[in-house]
Amino acid sequence: MSAGHPAADDRSRGLGTMLHIVVRIQWRSVLIWALALGASMAGTAASVASLYDTAAKIHTYAAAVTTGGALAAINGHVEGIDSLGGVIQDEFGFLIAVLMPLLAISLVARATRGEEEAGRLELLLGGRIARHHPTVAALLVVTATIFATAVLFAVGLAVFGVPPTGAVLYALSLGALGFVFTGLAALLAQLTPHARGIYTWSLIILAGSFALRGIGDVTKTWVTWLSPLGWAEKAAPFGDQRWWALLIPLAAGLTLSIAAARLASRRDLGSALVRGGAGPNRATVRLRSPIGFAAWIHRPAILGWLAGGVMLAGLMGALSHQFLDAMAGNPAVAQAIGIGGGRPVDGLIAATQLYLAVIAAGYLIQGIGTLRTEESNGRLENRLSGTLSRRRWLAAHAVVLLGGLVTIVLGSSLVLGLATALSAGDTADFGPTLTSGLAYLPAELVLGGIALTVYGMRPRLFAIAWASYAAMTFIAFLGSGLKFSQWVLDLSPTTHVGNPPMNAVNTAALIVMSAVTAVLGAVGFITFRRRGVPQS
Amino acid sequence: MTDTIPVIRTQGLTKVFGKVRALDGLDLTVQPGEVHGFLGPNGAGKSTTIRVLLGLMKATSGRAELFGGDPWNDAPRLHRRLAYVAGDVALWPGLTGGQCLDVLGSTHGSVDEQRRADLVEQFQLDPTKRVRDYSKGNRQKVALIAALATDAELLVLDEPTSGLDPLMEHVFQQRIRNRREHGVTVLLSSHIMGEVEALADRVSIIRRGRTVTSGTLADLRRHTRTAVHAVTVAAPGSLTGIQGLADFQYERLNELTDTRFTIDSDHLDAAIGRLHVAGIHTLTVTPPSLGALFLQSYGETLDPKESAGDESLAEVVQ
Structure with a gap:
């Protein structure tokens, strides 16, 4: 032509x-x-x-x-x-x-x-x-x-x-x-x-x-x-x-x-080549309750992030035997994956739990971001035009997100504990694996609290929540390997947990982070109650 | 009737978003049992008014009452008595239409199962299809059925039929009349003049966040002109002398006389009397349409600065 x-x-x-x-x-x-x-x-x-x-x-x-x-x-x-x-x-x-x-x-x-x-x-x-x-x-x-x-x-x-x-x-x-x-x-x-x-x-x-x-x-x-x-x-x-x-x-x-x-x-x-067929013509009783409905909304995110956590935990656990051998042969290996002195197996679990904490926090941000999508798409307006109050609506989602968080953390920790036990041939570390996973909950919740506050005040600025998450991820993944200065490391809530089970859990820090989460959550709830809906 | 509490009452309602005054002293009263047409061009503040009434947004100043209560502080309790269809129907793409009906119904409490089934059939909705595969009209049907199936005392409908075909529009009108017979109050925000004309007992026309006019259709018509077209055997005598008559046109057709004019409703009787004397062959008397009323209420206050508003107006009335 x-x-x-x-x-x-x-x-x-x-x-x-x-x-x-x-x-x-x-x-x-x-x-x-x-x-x-x-x-x-x-x-x-x-x-x-x-x-x-x-x-x-x-x-x-x-x-x-x-x-x-x-x-x-x-x-x-x-x-x-x-x-x-x-x-x-x-x-x-x-x-x-x-x-x-x-x-x-x-x-x-x-x-x-x-x-x-x-x-x-x-x-x-x-x-x-x-x-x-x-x-x-x-x-x-x-x-x-x-x-x-x-x-x-x-x-x-x-x-x-x-x-x-x-x-x-x-x-x-x-x-x-x-x-x-x-x-x-x-x-x-x-x-x-x-x-x-x-x-x-x-x-x-x-x-x-x-x-x-x-x-x-x-x-x-x-x-x-x-x-x-x-x-x-x-x-x-x-x-x-x-x-x-x-x-x-x-x-x-x-x-x-x-x-x-x-x-x-x-x-x-x-x-499209792939297309869904017909579905049920009635909703189940569970779907009709606020909590059941919130669970339906967050289920894909919970399953997706759980799958990611389980895969990582399984991989690290299954390879723990080889890691431990390598570390026994060359102490510098431990340094390379950001583990200092102490028992190598504790160091390995600690490093994995930090990665899992990044996964869990990412889930929380995404989950709260879904609330923003519900609102900007106009569905929240529908939801709130009935007898459901804003407080109950947000509480139902908070409960489900919290349940999902515990599921993801416990599920991944369980797999990590089992796979490590199978690979290393020792079940002694099973308990500490679970508790160290749970110790990260307050740190993850601080991120969730930030996201909830932003959502309550100005959903339009939700990028702030993702930016905080990106900073935390960068510090968690590269901070110790690249030896960031302490004040940079301290910006991430995960730093304050204390790196269990290698080091002792910093209980005071966990309490402070829980308190911060409670305050952020309360601010989120109160500001959400007082603002107009919808705000995109 | 003086002691009945209006279902909806706003007085001097204002809502400011940043620099924009979305509502600027809006007054609206809806009495129990009436279908109230809520008219205004795009951006006049209809949806904002409804959101304030539902307690989704807080008024900047002025009063908004729903069933005599405060919608901002008491929304969930007041919502027990109403059902709402949003202007932009947004549903969950992953649910089927039937699931959406139940989820929407669950937040309203009382759903009449028999009526729900009848509505699904009348509106020809396939409740097993996923929402993401529905057309706009079908999504609107879901929201309408969900609202109509509840035992709400008040239906708040924000442009509920913009995606419906004429057959479904007919079903919609039937169902609204049916609800009104059961004593249900309806606030019907709409662009479709025919629909409001067919359903509404009273009408409020708003513009730029303010109420321009409000009253029954008959009230509104009384202040406007009726068009008359008559063919008479003889020439009608001295029509032009009648008070309030205008736009007079006159033509001789063979043996017959063709006359056209518009006239105030108050003087219609006198004019028709003269035509009768002249021997009526055919007679068409057209009461002013709502569209004409609408344009007229805008025309009275239209100034050159506001020519930007004319475009949406033309769309509305077309």
Whole structure:
């Protein structure tokens, strides 16, 4: 078709318009994702560079984390770990393996099925936008975001002394990982009728990739090559530097993207391959009660976060034997995963419980965020137009969220205790595992209290709750490994628990945190009672 | 009737959001047993008034009473006696229509099961479908059925039929009349003039958060003009002399005379008398439509500064 052909001209203009729309809607999220990821990479690089400033220190670290091979299950098997870049890749391995795919999934889901579900796409497709334009535009914008993030990565790494070639290859391998999940999410957007389905399925696939990569790395077999996370790792930016390994994720991402665009141009608007059938025509008695209904609303979140906690606990517990062996062989291993002196098994449980606390707090924030969604979608108005008072409505949700929190904490701790006992062959640590999990409850609840207060006062500012959570996560995951100053560590409530069972629980701090939670909760309840509904 | 407590009464109600005055001294009284039409263009403050009456929002100043009580401080107890259909019907996408009916019903207490079943059938709702697969009209049906199935004394309906087809609109009107026969009071906020005309006993027209006019349809009509179109055998004598007559047009058609004019309701009798004398062949007397009333109540206070409001007005009345 010639360039002057009106149809072709129209078509490219349609895509241009669509690109403009996607950018307009998404630029804030795009900016936040790219800057947050770029900054955490630069921050990690800076910390690692200052901590491991001699070849000898790097060598000690490398020797520690490779002993026994169990750590490879979590951070991956890093080739060329005996270098500054290698240490960064190892330290950042777990976090970025989750965040990079999440960037792709959330941006794509919102721009494609999210818009379609909301009915806005119908409005656009009524204009000169072709059916596949929204998908293509979303793919282009998200790919550009990922590329920009990779550029920030490379620059951040190079600034702190990582050799440029390795920095560029590492950044590109992470970008390629994001690209695979961009294509995957776009394809899933065609197959599932709701944006929620995109999250569910791509996170399941991400968990699968994580498991495959872990198995492959621990057993040192080809299984790693089955996982997108493995492809990024096999590029070996600080080892053999296999540039060709980038081709696998690029080909996979491109194939998925093309499939998504093709499906989008062929299917009916609003249609999906997977669709739910008819349901019950009456509600159960349980669903009719405020608590039962709140439980129905929060059930998916409780189950999802519980699954995450159980998986992590099971993995750490099952590998505890190998960890303990490694630590027995090389004391520096303990240092590498943020465990000081003391009994190694206590240190391992303590480190895992901290991770589980991050999971539990994330659940609380998301759960309270759901209340905001109920309100902004207009459903809260419906709920409160009957005999249900605001206080009872909020109390029902608080009770359910609290029950869910205890379920998640106890469930994960139980699995951690059992798996550790099975792997290490000793049941003595079962009790301390449970109590140390419970000791984190007040710290998790402080985050919940912050979220509830924000919701009660200004639901529009709910991002504050997520920002507090992000800060806590960053400190919990990287704080001890990267040796943050004490005042930074003290910002996170988890720091004040006392790191049980390795160290004694700081009972006074738990009481203070419980009191803070009570005050925050009361403020949340009172302000919610006094403000207008709905506030978006 | 002087000692009955109005179901709804607001006096000088104001509500300010930041710099916007959503309500600016709104007066509204709804008596027990009446269907009260609540009219106004988009953004006039109808939904805000309803939210204040439901205790979802607190009035900045002025008084709002629901069943003689204070909706802000006593919402759950007062809500026992009412059912509400929101303007933008929002339901839980993961529930089926039937489940939503039960969940909504559970917050209202008394649901008449037989009536619920009848309503589901009359509105032709498939209660086993998920809400996310419903069209807008079907979601609206769920909210309507949930409200109509309760034994509430008051129905608060915020533009309840904007997504319904004419058949379902008919069912809706039947059911509202049925509820009124049972003594139920209805506050019906609407854009659809025909619907309000068909159902309402009294009407309040609001604009920019203020009540412009309020009264029975007959009251409102008394202050407006009736259009008359008559074909008479002879030419009607000296019509133009009648007080309150305007827009006079006159035409000779073969042997017949075609006359058109508008006239104040008070002088209609005299005008028709003259036409009768001239020998009526055909006669059409059109009382002012609610749409015309609506436009007129706006026209009286319309000034050039407010031309921005005209667009929504045209939409409303079309």
